[in-house]
Amino acid sequence: MLPSARPLLAPAAAVLCFWLLVAVAEAKVHHYKWDISYQLKSPDCFEKLAVTVNGEAPGPTIRATLGDTIVVDVHNKLETENTAIHWHGIRQIGTPWADGVAGVTQCPILPGETFTYKFVIDRPGTYLYHAHYGMQRVAGLNGMIVVTVPEGFVEPFSYDEEHTVLLGDWWHKSVYEQATGLSANPFVFVTEPQSLLINGRGMFNCSLAPSGTCNASRPDCALPTLFTAVPGKTYLLRIGSLTSLSSLYFEIEGHPMMVVEADGHYVRPFAVRGLFIYSGETYSVLVKADQDPRRNYWAASHVVGRNPSQTPSGKAVVSYAFNGNNPWMPPPTAPPAGPPWNNTAIRVDQSRAIFAHPHFVEPMPARADRTLLFLNTQNRIDGHIKWTINGVSLMFPATPYLVAMKRGMKDAYEQRPPPDMYDHMSHDISAPAPTNGTVGSPVYRLALGSVVDVVLQNSNMLNNKSETHPWHLHGHDFWVLGYGEGKFNPAADAWRLLNVRDPIMKNTVPLHPDGWTAVRFRADNPGVWLFHCHVEAHVFMGMGVVFEEGVERVGRLPSSIMGCGRSKGLH
Ligand SMILES: *[C@@H]1O[C@H](CO)[C@@H](O)[C@H](O)[C@H]1NC(C)=O
Ligand SMILES: *[C@@H]1O[C@H](CO)[C@@H](O)[C@H](O)[C@H]1NC(C)=O
Ligand SMILES: *[C@@H]1O[C@H](CO)[C@@H](O)[C@H](O)[C@H]1NC(C)=O
Numbered sequence: 001m002l003p004s005a006r007p008l009l010a011p012a013a014a015v016l017c018f019w020l021l022v023a024v025a026e027a028k029v030h031h032y033k034w035d036i037s038y039q040l041k042s043p044d045c046f047e048k049l050a051v052t053v054n055g056e057a058p059g060p061t062i063r064a065t066l067g068d069t070i071v072v073d074v075h076n077k078l079e080t081e082n083t084a085i086h087w088h089g090i091r092q093i094g095t096p097w098a099d100g101v102a103g104v105t106q107c108p109i110l111p112g113e114t115f116t117y118k119f120v121i122d123r124p125g126t127y128l129y130h131a132h133y134g135m136q137r138v139a140g141l142n143g144m145i146v147v148t149v150p151e152g153f154v155e156p157f158s159y160d161e162e163h164t165v166l167l168g169d170w171w172h173k174s175v176y177e178q179a180t181g182l183s184a185n186p187f188v189f190v191t192e193p194q195s196l197l198i199n200g201r202g203m204f205n206c207s208l209a210p211s212g213t214c215n216a217s218r219p220d221c222a223l224p225t226l227f228t229a230v231p232g233k234t235y236l237l238r239i240g241s242l243t244s245l246s247s248l249y250f251e252i253e254g255h256p257m258m259v260v261e262a263d264g265h266y267v268r269p270f271a272v273r274g275l276f277i278y279s280g281e282t283y284s285v286l287v288k289a290d291q292d293p294r295r296n297y298w299a300a301s302h303v304v305g306r307n308p309s310q311t312p313s314g315k316a317v318v319s320y321a322f323n324g325n326n327p328w329m330p331p332p333t334a335p336p337a338g339p340p341w342n343n344t345a346i347r348v349d350q351s352r353a354i355f356a357h358p359h360f361v362e363p364m365p366a367r368a369d370r371t372l373l374f375l376n377t378q379n380r381i382d383g384h385i386k387w388t389i390n391g392v393s394l395m396f397p398a399t400p401y402l403v404a405m406k407r408g409m410k411d412a413y414e415q416r417p418p419p420d421m422y423d424h425m426s427h428d429i430s431a432p433a434p435t436n437g438t439v440g441s442p443v444y445r446l447a448l449g450s451v452v453d454v455v456l457q458n459s460n461m462l463n464n465k466s467e468t469h470p471w472h473l474h475g476h477d478f479w480v481l482g483y484g485e486g487k488f489n490p491a492a493d494a495w496r497l498l499n500v501r502d503p504i505m506k507n508t509v510p511l512h513p514d515g516w517t518a519v520r521f522r523a524d525n526p527g528v529w530l531f532h533c534h535v536e537a538h539v540f541m542g543m544g545v546v547f548e549e550g551v552e553r554v555g556r557l558p559s560s561i562m563g564c565g566r567s568k569g570l571h
């Protein structure tokens, strides 16, 4: 029998060894064959071409147990479009070439080609996958990865059944139209989404669409049943957001949620009426079926942080299995309206309520070897609007970084290191951005094994407003040190406000409007890793950075990741 609880402050290595020991006994290989193709879909009743996995959008949920190996043969049948798939939250320890970021860890998968991803799952929890080529994620290629704990391991909570909840937002314009507008001069923003999707379904008001494009009677956009509850039972909902733009609030009418997991890490349980969730995040929550079982209840997602007047809430139904209750009846009440969209303080409060579960604290190094202060600004560069980090707007080189750096191709990417800091003494974060800034492909080279602090600093955009940016780190989890308002002051804020006792580890963290977010990670995973805003339009406009650590220690690169840029001859 294995212990259900870990002693407080066990060394990190021991925690990792523990998981691997538990895992190694019965590891399985899960082999998938995926055809990626465009199909006509009507997720919100409006008919549109979507990128699908074996004809489905979202794709199938990958289910595995800790220690298992996942093998996915991805056959690109898009005809005129490349692809690549990222396994979001999987650290790819020892397999940095399987991270699936076209331009960083591999060449894109060309039409007609098959590329095989193979990696080991080294943590239990809830993860995601999605396209990582241009803005393709927005076109529908996404799904969830559920990793269960091995037989005998007891989680720090219990439940009767589990269900997945994948949240998204949806546009009627194609990804190409969106990308063209973002690159244009004058700039055309993607606009607000037409619909919010819950498990791939939404409901657009067809009387607003041109005739023949939208049919409210299609079964694909029928009001989805999230799950059917048996009175008295407890349900674990694994909730993930892969929105392109929207920050969300997810709630189930009359059913508070107990948050127990975040990005694959157990949290000190806390109750919420509804959950704020940012693109790239996952949470598990417990829901007790303790309400009147003779009726159904609304589940709903709402846009927060941006004006939701153009985007109706996403809706689904939680029904009760109870004699006489009709599971198909819409709830008798009006759908919940959600919290005020412009109340930033309540969102920051939730962020600050997330700590590691006391039995699963992964001890954090006491101090960093290097501190990076990352200021985001919107800049006008050659007439185009770009996002920059410390004045640099990221554009991937033609040769994937991993190949270029491992093979020492110094002319394949920018050699000049990007700045560790911005001018934090004199920069005014409430002033719209400066006009200087460059587009480039530099890399932050981190010493292998070193401890790195990153403070993400928000500022006002060209419209003099500040937005939410969920930042996602590939290849690592980071400790969340804290959130602050205004401008981070290294002298005053550095250690005063930061939680060093039981910080949660995550792979995605919100940077709230007009504020800063501080994280710490150990650069101990040889490879080249993207760190970026998970808003698809923002990363497309350059809002990201690239980290390299120990690339010389990376094993032999598979030739399947090569074949583009200067790696053409290496294929
Ligand atoms: C759909 O849009 C039409 C036209 O604006 C409006 O009259 C109607 O009330 C809308 N229906 C719903 C359910 O919102
Ligand atoms: C709308 O969809 C329903 C269900 O698939 C179908 O029976 C009906 O013919 C469609 N209406 C139109 C106008 O295409
Ligand atoms: C939110 O917006 C409403 C109007 O939609 C306004 O009355 C209110 O003052 C705003 N609240 C905050 C906190 O900005």
Ligand SMILES: *[C@@H]1O[C@H](CO)[C@@H](O)[C@H](O)[C@H]1NC(C)=O
Pocket: 390, 391, 422, 423, 434, 436, 437
């Ligand atoms: C913009 O350029 C000026 C003058 O070269 C420089 O002082 C300032 O630091 C730059 N700002 C940014 C954000 O790069």
Ligand SMILES: *[C@@H]1O[C@H](CO)[C@@H](O)[C@H](O)[C@H]1NC(C)=O
Pocket: 430, 431, 432, 460, 464
């Ligand atoms: C921009 O907004 C800030 C508050 O965030 C305000 O102090 C400043 O005056 C505004 N500047 C402009 C040019 O509107």
Ligand SMILES: [Cu+2]
Pocket: 468, 469, 470, 533, 534, 535, 538, 539, 543
């Ligand atoms: Cu962003």
